[in-house]
Each structure stands twice: as structure tokens, then as C-alpha cells.
Amino acid sequence: MYKSNLVAIFSILTILLLSGCGQEPIETNNKEIDTVEQGEDENSTQAEEEKSTEVEDKSSDSSTQTDEEEMQDSNNNEKVNSLSELKVHYIDVGQADSTLLQFSHDNENYTILIDAGNWNQNNVVNYLNSQSVSQIDIAIGTHPDADHIGQLDKVLNSFEVGEIWLSGNTSSSKTFQRLLKAIDSNGVDYYEPRAGDEFEVGPLEIAVLYPSSISENDNKESISLKLTYNEIQFIFTGDADKSAETTMLNSGFNLQADILQLGHHGSSTSTQSSFLDEVDPSIAIYSAGSDNSYGHPHDEVVNLVQNSNIDLYGTDVHGTIIVSTDGKDYKVLTNKDGTVSPSSTKDTTSGDSSEQQQDTNSNSPETTDSCIDVNSATVEKLQEIIQIGPARAKELIDLRPYSSVDDLSRINGIGLARIEDIKSQGLACIGG
Template sequence: MKKKLIATLYLLIGAALLCAGCMNSNATSPPAAEIEDNIKLSNMIAHFIDVGQADATLLEFSDGTDSYTMLIDTGNWNATDVVSYLHDEKIKSIDIIAITHPHADHIGQLDKIIDAFNVHEVWMNGQSAESDVFLRALDAIEVNGVDYYEPEVGEVFDVGPLEITILHPSSLTGSTNNNSLSMRMTYGDVAFLFTGDAEVQAERDMLTSGANLNADILHVGHHGSNTSTTEDFLNAVNPEIAIYSAGNENQYEHPHEEVVTRLQAHQVLLYGTNTHGTVRVETDGATYSVQTNKDGTIPRDSPDATTAEGSCININEATDADIQQIVHIGAERVALLIKGRPYKSLDDLKRIHGIGPARINDIKEQNIACIGG
């Protein structure tokens, strides 16, 4: 039976709860913390797919016997790499495809995907385009009987255990990029933020709306262009991880240097598909880990702490690549380590979730981490 995607507004939820309380005033329930402790989520994998100078992100998760698949943007029009990736991942059906805006590097393979997979529903922002790519996408939606929906700002959707809040746009303007559908997604306690190609004005609109923009993982707007990821917006999001999608040696020179520098100044661990290939974030709703197809580092301003033989990895200054040489410090913990700087001693690493006395002893015995040179 086809899974229904339920859009739930907080106002309606509150009214229902109040009504339930009136019907049975003697009913009792366990504390919220106890309920949360009893809920264990299965792992969700977010695939930030390497599609060159385009965007496509695949989300896979489950809830009991129900499995869910969501795709955010569909790569470039002149390629089939998203279709191939979905086949390689053994995807059979897709619950939602959310198109952030109708540019050909975001809506590009939608028609091919609809023709190749069982797609239940397509979301768009309501903006039309005269391009052949857009028209082919609409034809594919109609011919295949795919449900179509234009989500509105403030709507909250529960797709299994994934909660999706629509942040933007409240109305369409003359700027296709600034009309990008923007969403905050929470899986347990871990939050993701997707803004398509939203630029300065869209970021301002989201800031002034008062919506919660805080997220652990930021999908960097507009492929890392300097038209996006403003200082105020970055302050509000306050991410630990940032991921951009860009082509190798692309003509736009994405990501722009000032955006990389801005992210570095906030001690955000940065990944890019042009450097790392496809980036996968896996989370159980409490913690997350990052895996990449290719090794590589985004340069940081901080000095490389591993220089001559006998020198150590200064945890207050080293790059993320160097820090990951330390035992028990993987991609997830390196972001937390960098965010927690400065440290007065190695024992201070206990501030990092998952690092206890035994692991600190392992780090000391490895004898490559230090405070200062």
C-alpha cells in the first residue's frame, strides 16, 4: 500500500492534544524524556552525490518495516549520473523528489528519473520556466501519474521519522535562485539545512522570519558561490559540517575563496564533491559520521602541525586531516574537536561526546597528539 505523506501543522497537533486531555482528564503518560529514551531510530544515510556542477542529494531511512527514499534535486540535464547512482544503490522507488528551483542543473534529470523509477510525489516551488528541461519534467509528471505539490512556508511534514520544515519562499520574486525551496530537516536530534541556490535576499528573508535555522549539517548554498552563505546566515545556522556540490575546475570557480574562509573562521569542517567525490553522512539521530569517496582536504588557514619527524599534532591548531590521524578521532569527532578549541590539556578532550577516560588514555599512549609544539 502506498505510503501517505502527512503534512502536520503544529497548531492542529496542539488542538488535538488539548482535546484528548479534555476527554480523559485522569489519563497519565510517561515523561517526554522517558518516551524519547525508548525510541531508537534506524540509521539514515544522506548521499551528497558527486554530479559535477549540479546538485543531487539522496536520503534513505526507515521506520520499522517501512522504508523511505527522498531526493533533493536531480543533477544536470545533459547527464544520466543521478539515474546511474540510484540504480547502483538499488533504489526501486522514491517517495519524494523535491526540486529547489527549475534551473537545469537542479531539475535536469527529473524526467529520466520519473521514467526509470516509481516516484510517488514531486515537490516544486511553483515557479515555471520555458526551458525544454522544465517542460519535459512536467510531461513526465503527468504521463506517469506522479502526485505534484507546492509546499508553503511554515508547513511541517512528517515522513516517517524525518521531520521537514519549509522555510522559503513565502512568495515568488523575479530571481529564480532566490526563489529556491529551502528546508530544514531533523532526524532525531540531528538537523540538516538545504537552501538550493538561495542568495543574499533569500537568506535575509529566512533570518527575518524568525524560523529556526540551526543545523548540524549545512548544504552550502549555490555551490559555494559568494552570493550565498552570508555571515549573519552562517551565525544563525552554526553548522558543524558544511558540504557543497561543485564540478572539478568549474568555470565559476566554485567554491569562492571568501565563502571557504568564512566557513573556516567559524571552525566548520568543509567537504566538497569536487575534492571528496560523493559525501555520505550517516546518522542514528543522535550522532553522525561522514564518509567520502575520495581523500582530500579543503585548505585551512591554520598551520599544518605535523611537520618534521618528532613533532606532534597540536589539537589547538592542526587541520582536520591531521587530527584524524589521532586514534578515536574520526570525521564526526574532528568537527566537535575543532569547535571546542582551545584545550588546556589532552584531558580536556573529555568534553567531546564519546571520548571518555579509556579513550583519552589510548590517545596519550599513541603519543602523537599534544597541546602546543
């Protein structure tokens, strides 16, 4: 009896309270109800009811983002805003290659070097000093050619380097041997990246695109990388050729990037149209020497890039090129003003043809009208070089590769005087 009267009194009080409010109860989800019930006073309850009403109003509009999406966008914006400036320096090192990346995160400075110019120069070391570089987190030699690993031994001897990445292909050149010695004497960690590897260096993501294995095919098996700085992507392929590009295309990797460094200094042995279409860059950059004997960049590559409405920059025309980005937008700064156009370097039509032959026949030489590459020319072609007869041509091939014309002194009977004769003729050269 007492219990029944209590229930009746409670029901009457409930009706009076609801009618006094002058409104129906707010329908909302259980989560919001829990929040309301956990309120400590009438004011907090009212605030939560207003919040619930706002949530209902937003959810009724299908074009409005959910709370979760808004939070995700907020997190992404905070990530972008928290990123420091990344500077990518495409260093003017003549007919060679070197790229410096610098950025900072959480009060830590990061430095990455991809290739290090030619063996007979100091321009990479000098440039690093000019940028106040004191330590390098990762130094990368895309392949053993002397115009890519040329100054890596000097870099290791001059700066504190955390890791060095090499393709694993080897060379008998003095340049490569000096590099191995520098790695050992400085105790630098050594790594051979393979396709599918992924790394994070602070906020920078590095994905290895190529190679998955090696077979001493140096240029073709250049280390190829995709670097992502939040929303901005860069691709580097060293001297990888069209067959390597095809492998990357078939790999299933996401190759889209904003900035592409053209393979092999803008040579026609690289940058096939299907690869360019897949990368779909806004900017293309190549590294080449002014009036180089190879005719880099080749006309067909220049035309392909520009006909694709891609802005083209080259170190032979623009000097050192710097791309700076906050992870969302980027800008391009150049040391010189200029416009790349077909035949902006020496026009060497026969050079284009012979390099295309090299794509399908590794024994075909890379030559131009005035240059015979001693690292790839045939026995017959080598004999056009003064002091090189049939026997020496065969020995020359057996002793390949060479890091310089002076290195031909390894051939029996080729002394300093004959080296000077070869240089004076101006026909022999070292391939890029």
C-alpha cells in the same frame, strides 16, 4: 450503648496494633495512600510503603529528576534507539546538485531526492540504481535551473515516485518542459511547498523555510528546507541568495542545524556570515565540479566557513559525501580523501566580483575570465561571443533561459555550424 462500646473496643485495638508495629505511620501523598489502601494483602501493602519511602527520599534531593522527567527521558531514549540509520548522500554530479536520503521505519523504506543533477548526464539515475532504489516518496526540484532539475524527468520515468515538489517558478527550457511532461504522463502528485509548511515522513520532520511566494526569480526563490531526524538537523537552500537568507533570518524560524549544504555551490552570492552564525553548523557541504569555470566554491566562502571552525566538505574534492546518523550522533564518509582550501578550484577573482554585483543588480552578468553566462549577461557582454551581434544579442535575451549552448540554435540564423563556432570559442556557458 452498644455503639459506644464498639467504638471504644475499636480504639483500643488500634492503639495496640500501632504500638505493636513500633513505628509511626508513614506520611505520603494521597496517590500513594490510595495505592496502599487498594493493596490485596499485607505483603503488597508493605511493598507499596517501601515504594512510598523511596519516592519521599528522591523528592528530598532537589538535584534528582522527577518521575515524569525520567519517563520523558526514557521515552526519548527509546525513540532514538528505535530509529534506523538515516543516510544522506551528497552525490558527486559535477557542477550540479543532487542529494539522496534513505531510511526505514516500522518495516517501511523511505527515499527522498532533492534535485537531480544536470540535464545532459545520467549520473543521478545510475547512482539511484547503485543504491537499489526502487521507489521515491518525494522528489524535490529546488528551482528550474537545468543543473538542479536536469534528470528529474528521467527519475520520474525510471522510478515509482509518490510526489514531486517544485517551487512553482517556470522555465521555457526543454529540460523543464520534459519534466512537466514526465509529471503528467506518470501521474505523479504535484505540490508547491511554502514557508511554514511542516511534514512528517516517518520519523523525519520536514520544515519549509522559503519561499513564502514566488515571482519567477528562480535562484533566489529556491525551495529551502530544514530536515530533523530526532536530534540531528540538516538545511538545504538550493541556489537561494543572500537576500533570501535574510528573509529566512527575519522569519522567526529556528535555523540551527548540524549540517548545512552551502547555497549556490559555494558561490559568494550565498552564505552571508549572519546566516552562517544563525545556522551554526558543525559541518558544511557544497556540490561543485572540479575546476569549474565559475570558481565555485569562492575563496571568501571557504575562508568564512573554515574561520568559523566548521568542517568543510565538497564533492569536487571528496567525491560523493555520505552523512549517516541514528538521530543522536552522525558520521561523515567520503569517496575520496582531501581537504578543501581557498583556491582549490580555478581562481577567478573577476567571477567573485561580478557575482556580488548580481546580488544587487539582476541585469549584471555572472561571468568569469573565460565564461559568459548566456542566461544573465548584458547585451554588450553577449556580443563578445562569436556569431552574436547586436540584433542576435537582443533576440538571445528575449528567448531566455537556455538549458545548454546548443539551445542557442533557437536564435534566428544560428545553425549547427555557428553553434560549433560558439563552442570552439569556449566563451559562452550556462549559469549554475
